[in-house]
Amino acid sequence: MSTVKRSFFLILFFSILSLTSFAAKSKIERLEPGFWWVGMENPNLQLLIYGHGIGDYKVSLNYPGVDVKAVRNVENNNYLFVDLLIDKSAKAGMFEIKLTNSKGKELVYLYELKERRKDSANRSGFNSSDVIYLLMPDRFANGNSENDSVDVLVEKVDRANFDGRHGGDIEGIINQLDYLQDLGITALWSTPLLEDNEERGSYHTYAISDYYNIDARYGGNEAYLELSKECKKRGIKLIKDMVFNHCASAHWWMNDLPQEDWVHQHDNYMNSNHRKSTLLDPHASSVDKIQFSDGWFDKSMPDLNQQNELLMTYLIQNSIWWVEYADLDGIRMDTHPYNDPQGMSKWGKALLTEYPHLNIVGETWYKNAADIAYWQKDALNSDTYNSYLPCVMDFQLFFAMEKAFLEPQEWENGLVRLYKSLAADYLYKDLNNILIFSENHDTQRIMSTLEGDLDKFKLMNTFLMTTRGIPQIYAGIEILMEGKKSDGDGKMRIDFPGGWEGDERNAFAAEGRTAKENEAFNFLRKLLQWRKVNPVIHLGKLTHYIPENDVYVYFRSNKEKTVMVVINNGSKDQELSLNRFSESIKEFTKAYDILSEQNIQFSDGKLEVKGNSSMILELK
Known part of the structure; x- marks a missing residue:
């Protein structure tokens, strides 16, 4: 072949190769x-x-x-x-x-x-008639061991590692829906299920690497649709945990950002100062505010810029897509105040425009009601800010519960903490749309705080299930699971016993629980099943009386029914004079205690209350 012909064919070959390469890329x-x-x-x-x-x-x-x-x-x-x-x-x-x-x-x-779906726009969200069960899927139950590790996802299963992936999945959740229904659960909140392709600690899935795909180690999108369908069969509402403040460093777009300001970038790495107070503080400096809002939550969690119009539209549409696609009943928004306030206001308004009755709860981790109430939809804020967030999380009441049952009553302590927390309810726009809880996946297990005291467990849950708001419990509280924050997140978020083949015992079944665990389970089950069919607890007026001698008395009432709740946090039996409560007792002369299943007469104007015990009295 001549040099000219060889050169021609080489040029032709490389031209075809270049076009093929371009075509492959395009x-x-x-x-x-x-x-x-x-x-x-x-x-x-x-x-x-x-x-x-x-x-x-x-x-x-x-x-x-x-x-x-x-x-x-x-x-x-x-x-x-x-x-x-x-x-x-x-x-x-x-x-x-x-x-x-x-x-x-x-x-x-x-x-x-x-x-x-027919009437999709008018779907009803979770509300104060519900009891929400929160679980972390990786730590709840493993229904399909074949998806424990997936080739294209970096972190593999390692149940021996407290901070590793343990293999829990959506099929495992579906397998236990009958258990949850029997317990009395009416709504399910799972921590995020979207893909988290970080190298370490990905089990928590709060560092999302794909906003449109459920993590394959949980079973993928089809498994989530099946979960939604199976929940609907049992009357259990499904709440999706969403994370918009940050994505994962492993998110696909982090290798090729659409725009430089898609995420907050700094000359040097800047962590958030985590000072949420800067958002509401009229004296806060700009530099502190910027570090809070634009700093990264963690080095593996790039901070998304919700002031970017294209990104905010992407996030809004993603939420609507999931509501429509998975037939959701609610959304929980992670680290709500960390997001751009105006962007999240736009997000909330857009969702409620499409779904006027959908409920959305935001994580509002503040220690006082004034800061929490600021974030509730239609709050009367001096700066006129409206979050369009219908439901907030009552961390003030959580912190009060952590201490109230462990100390004798003094001027500010003991059950007075609960009374004072509720006395601040004048700050809230909607008292019935407040999420209340004694623990969650980010806090110490309450039974570790209570040192395993079953009596205190009963007192606390009596309060949680009968006061105002929407109760949320965390998976395992029904069997007294413990875990200390000081031991690290992985040890605090231990596996539910019986969720894995080969576990020494199965606490999902009565025969796999200890006598003490069954007593706790049965107590909580009785409370939840009773609460489910009593609208007076869902929406009834709350009237409470200042605690005296370690005893807290309050009433829930509507036109059809009045319920009197008595909580004795002291070790001694007490005799209460009913005269003090006459404005709430009115003409009622007897009651039925749903806990002891006994009838009680009010004829002598006295009520005997045993130490470390509670009563839920349906007045007659």
Whole structure:
């Protein structure tokens, strides 16, 4: 072959190789959200399209009722943001989204618009009639050992490591739904289930690496849809934990950000100072506020910039997508005040526009009611800020419960702590939409605080299930599980016994529990099953009386019923004079104690209360 011919063929070969390489790179690697629904209140839809050089392409489609409103290029040419307008006339169906570059190369994505569930917009969220069960899926039950480790995800199962992945999954949760139903649970909150592809500690899944996919080690999206369906069969509402303040350093977009300000970046690494008070403090310096809001939660958790319009739209749509796709009954938003306040206000309003009766609870970790109440929807804030967050978490009451049952009553201590906490309820806009709890996945187990005292367990849960608000319990409290914060998160978040094949015992069944555990389980079960069918506890007026001699008395009442709750935190039996409570007892002369299952007469104006005991009296 001549030198000229050889050179020609080499040039032709490398030209073909170059074109092939370009063609291989030029593809739609991601398009989010991957599908949508017709009949949404907001007709606008933003598509994020990602692929090598995708910014060089023009976008077109031909489908009745759907138009390309705008195509937005950003500083990274590997992204396009496409705004669609979906008219009310648009029907469910499939259509092609075509991307064409200047050389005529065409990329096609087959997009689907789905029909919404009947009456989807009017779905009812969780409320004060519910008792929420919180669990960490990796530590609850392993229903499918085949997904314990997944090739494409970095961290593998290692149950011997307290901070490692233990293999709990969605199938394990589904397997125990009958157990939860029998206990009296009406709502389920799982810590995040989305993919967390960090190298270490990924079991908590609060560092999300993919906002549209359930972690394969939990079973993937199909398993989550099955969980939703099985919950619905049992009348259990499903609450999804969402994390918008930060993503994972392993998130796919961190290797190729759409825009430099997609996440908060600094010349040197800046951790958040975790001073939530700076948001509400009228005297706070700008530098402190910025460090709180723009600093990273952790080096593995890049701080998302919700002031970026494209990102905030992405997050809003992601929440709506999950509500519609998985038929959710509620959302729990992690570290709510850490997010941009205006961005989260926009998020809450958008969700409630699509789903007016959906409930959303935000993690509002403050020690006083004034700070917590600021974040509740329609709060009368002096700066006129409205979060559009219907439900807040009552950490003030949590901190009061941690101490109230461990100390004798003094002027400020003992059960007076509970009384004082509730006395601050004038600050809240909606008293019935406050989440109350004695422990969660981030706190010390309450039974470690109470040193395993079963009597105190009963007193605390009597209070939790009969005061105002929405009670939440943490998996394992029903069998007195312990765990100390000082031992580290992994040891505090221990596995539920019986959730794994080969466990020494199965505490999901009565025969696998100790006598003490069964006593605790049966007590709580009685409370929850009774609470479920008593609207007076859900919405009834709360009237309480200043605790005296370690005894706290309060009433829940509506037009149909009055319930008197008596909690004796002291070790001695006491005789109460009922005259003090006459405005609440009124003409009632007898009662039925649902705990002891005994009838009680009020004829002598006295009530005997045993030490370290409680009574829930249905007045008659």
